[in-house]
Amino acid sequence: MKVVLLCLGIVLSGVSFAESRSGLEFSTEETRALQANDHENPGMLWADRGAALWAEQCSSCHAAGSMRGVAARYPTVAEGQIVTLEQRILRKRPGLAYESDDLLALTAFVARQSRGLPWQPRIDDRDVERGRKAYLLRRGQMNLACTHCHDSNAGKRLGSETISQGQANGYPAYRLEWGRLGSLQRRLRACLFGVRAELPPFGSRELLELELFLAQRGRGLAMESPAVRR
Amino acid sequence: MNRRHFLALALLAAPGRASAQPNAHVSTTDPLVYSFTQGRTVRAGRVKLEMPRIAESGHSVAMTVRVDSPMTAAEHVRAVHLLAEKNPVRDMASFYLGPHSGRAEISSRVRLNGSQRVVAIAELSDGTFWSDALNIEVREAACTDGGG
Amino acid sequence: MGLVRIHLPEQARRGASVEARVLIQHPMETGFRRDAAGARVPRNAIHSFLCRYNGVEVFRATLSTGIAANPLLRFYLRAAESGKVEVWWLDDDDIEGSASAHLVVV
Numbered sequence: 001m002k003v004v005l006l007c008l009g010i011v012l013s014g015v016s017f018a019e020s021r022s023g024l025e026f027s028t029e030e031t032r033a034l035q036a037n038d039h040e041n042p043g044m045l046w047a048d049r050g051a052a053l054w055a056e057q058c059s060s061c062h063a064a065g066s067m068r069g070v071a072a073r074y075p076t077v078a079e080g081q082i083v084t085l086e087q088r089i090l091r092k093r094p095g096l097a098y099e100s101d102d103l104l105a106l107t108a109f110v111a112r113q114s115r116g117l118p119w120q121p122r123i124d125d126r127d128v129e130r131g132r133k134a135y136l137l138r139r140g141q142m143n144l145a146c147t148h149c150h151d152s153n154a155g156k157r158l159g160s161e162t163i164s165q166g167q168a169n170g171y172p173a174y175r176l177e178w179g180r181l182g183s184l185q186r187r188l189r190a191c192l193f194g195v196r197a198e199l200p201p202f203g204s205r206e207l208l209e210l211e212l213f214l215a216q217r218g219r220g221l222a223m224e225s226p227a228v229r230r
Numbered sequence: 231m232n233r234r235h236f237l238a239l240a241l242l243a244a245p246g247r248a249s250a251q252p253n254a255h256v257s258t259t260d261p262l263v264y265s266f267t268q269g270r271t272v273r274a275g276r277v278k279l280e281m282p283r284i285a286e287s288g289h290s291v292a293m294t295v296r297v298d299s300p301m302t303a304a305e306h307v308r309a310v311h312l313l314a315e316k317n318p319v320r321d322m323a324s325f326y327l328g329p330h331s332g333r334a335e336i337s338s339r340v341r342l343n344g345s346q347r348v349v350a351i352a353e354l355s356d357g358t359f360w361s362d363a364l365n366i367e368v369r370e371a372a373c374t375d376g377g378g
Numbered sequence: 379m380g381l382v383r384i385h386l387p388e389q390a391r392r393g394a395s396v397e398a399r400v401l402i403q404h405p406m407e408t409g410f411r412r413d414a415a416g417a418r419v420p421r422n423a424i425h426s427f428l429c430r431y432n433g434v435e436v437f438r439a440t441l442s443t444g445i446a447a448n449p450l451l452r453f454y455l456r457a458a459e460s461g462k463v464e465v466w467w468l469d470d471d472d473i474e475g476s477a478s479a480h481l482v483v484v
Contacts (some may be wrong), residue, residue, distance in 0.1 A: 028286045039385040042448035045403040049381050160369035176289040179405060179447030226231070230287040284405055290446035301456075319412065322444030325453070330436040332456030339446040341408070346403030 022221050023218035023229055025125035025163040026155075031176075035228040043108060043174035043226025046101070046181040050109025053102060056095075064113075072223055075215050076122040080116075082208040084182060085110060104181045107172050111225035119169050119223055121215040126167060130214025133205060140197030146221075161230075166191075168214040170227025184211055250275050254312075255349050255363040262320055263351065266311050267359050272351055276360040277310070279350040281340075288342040288368040297334035297352045297360070301327070307334040309353045316346035342368045382477040389482040396481065398429065399404045399452045400465050404475075408443040420479035422450060424475075427480075431481070432461035446466065457483045 024032055038044050043170035054064055061180040076105050087114040090096060096103040135146045149158070157163070172186035178186075185207045189199045255275035256263045263272070280295045285291040297307045306329050313324040325336045334352075342348075349363040385399040402424065409421025421443065429437040436455040455463070464478040 017459060028284070030282050030292050031286065034290075034292075039383060039399045040401060040450050042450075044449060045381045045383065048383065049403075059438075082480075149318070160411065176446075178286040179289060230289075239468075259468075260466055287448055312444070317444050318408075319442045319444055324440040326438040326440075328436070330431070330434060330456055331454050333454040335452075337450070337452035339450050341444055341446050369454075 020163050020167060020218060020221055021154075022167050022169055023164045023225060024170065024227065026162050027229065031228055031230060034226065035170075039229055041174065041226060043172070043181050043228060044112075046172070046174075047108040047112045047226055048105075049101065050105035050107070050112075053106055054109055056105075067110050067113040069114055069117055071111040072117045072120055073122050075212050077127050077212070080111065082145045082205075082212050083166045084184075084208065084211055086185075087203075089209070099183060099186055104172055104183065107183065108181055108226045111172060111223065114190060115224045115225065117138060117216065117223050119218055119221050121212075121219065123216055127218065128213040128216045129208040130208075131211070131216075134210050134215075135213050140195035142168070142195040144195045145193070167221055168213075169218050169221040170213070170224040170229060172225055173227040173229050175229050177230060184214070244275055252332070256351065259312065262313065266309070266351060268286060268325075270357070270359055272359040272361045274361055275363040276354075277350050277352045279362040279364055281364060281366050281368065284367045284369065285342065286369050287345060288370070290339045291366070292337070293313065293340045293348075293357075294337040295313045295325075295350045295352075295362075296336075297354075299354065300332045301329055301331055301334055303329045304355070306331070306355045308355055309352040310334070310336060311349070312340070313349040314340070314342060314346060315349070317341070317343045318326055322348075342366065344368050344370070382465070382475065384463065384477055384479040386463060386479050386481050389484050392483050393459055394397075394457050395454045395456050397452065397454055398463060399450070401448065401450050401479075402467065402475065403448055404467075405467065406441075406443060406445055406447045406449060422470045423467045424467045427451065428466045429453070429455070430464045430466075431455050432459060457481065459483055 024035065035041055071085055077081060085107050086103060089103065138145045146166060149163050153160065153163050154165045161222050171187065172181050174181050185202050186205055188210055192199050251274045252271045256272050258264060258267060258269050260274065276298055280294040281291060295310055297310065299305060307327045310325045313320050313371045314322050322340050323338065327334055345367045347363055347365050349361060352360045383401040383404040384425065387396060390396045404424050406424065407419055407422040411419045413419050419477050423443045424441050427439040427441060428435060437453045439451065461481060462484045463481050464476065466474065466476040468474050
């Protein structure tokens with residue numbers, strides 16, 4: 001009986017039991033090369049701008065070097081609120097709009113300081129219950145849940161693309177399709193658009209909960225931001 | 231077939247000779263090509279165009295073009311033109327070089343509107359034109375963004 | 379505002395071919411894209427690019443929408459004297475951009 005319940009639990013948990021694999025592993029050699037080269041990775045243009053903004057606006061209290069390892073601990077929960085890196089920056093700079101160049105730049109700059117470090121968000125399984133449910137929820141006209149593509153069919157082809165595990169360790173990322181750096185929330189909304197679901201607004205509770213779950217799911221993956229994805 | 235034709239065929243069939251085939255990659259009456267060459271013959275060779283065989287996204291595809299040339303004042307590459315036969319804007323870029331370049335090699339990243347042939351035409355300081363071409367498969371996104 | 383990354387080697391030997399890599403922040407808007415509201419985003423791409431080394435033109439390019447967003451240009455210049463490598467560009471909206479880096483020649 002216990003074994004049956006355990007198996008059911010595994011099936012319903014929505015967390016892939018195969019090894020976690022970054023989106024980098026599902027990219028072509030050319031895309032991987034582009035990400036690896038700081039002088040050619042367009043995402044670095046935003047990180048550079050972030051460095052300049054940091055020097056102007058933040059460095060009087062926060063030395064740039066002091067940001068090493070910080071992004072790897074996000075997202076987290078503080079006083080009952082989900083705090084992503086963007087949310088943390090917005091607390092200090094509430095005037096910045098979601099997906100604005102400046103917010104992306106600051107996020108990319110801080111995230112870059114954690115490149116290569118394992119993602120170790122300060123959260124536990126209890127924190128991500130709602131996000132897990134959202135990940136398993138069928139939605140949109142196509143009536144698909146995230147898990148249907150990114151767990152059941154990761155590694156398989158959809159058209160001419162290989163479906164990734166949908167890991168979030170590279171965000172904010174430069175998506176070739178966007179021609180600019182973009183946040184994880186932008187990517188999530190794009191996925192929801194793909195299944196013809198309603199798009200929750202940027203900064204909404206629903207997207208924050210999904211981000212939190214994805215962080216738990218991606219625990220241990222190397223941080224790659226600014227990553228390059230197709 | 232007379233002796234002259236036979237010799238001409240033999241020369242064409244020999245390796246190396248075949249690579250200098252005139253107008254192998256372009257039609258000189260194509261107005262775009264004409265704008266660069268004024269109708270002069272464009273021979274295959276001397277230029278090497280490098281791109282991946284398959285691109286997972288047409289938004290940004292690596293491209294390198296090199297021309298074998300000493301890049302001296304007496305002998306250098308004047309220009310390299312890139313054409314994408316199926317793009318809405320076929321002339322992707324023109325690069326202008328000279329002896330100050332040191333080496334005739336340029337890389338960039340291009341946009342491709344689907345699988346197609348890409349052609350590079352080089353103009354040398356002696357007034358001759360050379361070309362290379364390749365076919366590239368461009369994979370389309372299965373799940374497009376909707377710009378959101 | 380558009381940022382630029384210019385990458386040159388730390389130093390170069392006189393007469394050697396030096397690789398320059400320039401990465402420019404620019405959308406290279408094709409004019410075929412639609413925004414979230416469905417309206418066409420007008421074309422705006424860098425069409426002219428120039429690199430001067432100690433005031434001498436060493437590389438020039440005419441670009442089009444066939445060049446990807448946030449264009450990368452990698453080209454060579456022959457090292458002569460230590461000095462300024464300047465890049466300049468102009469887009470369809472008539473906005474200019476420029477940046478420079480110093481090349482040390484030994």
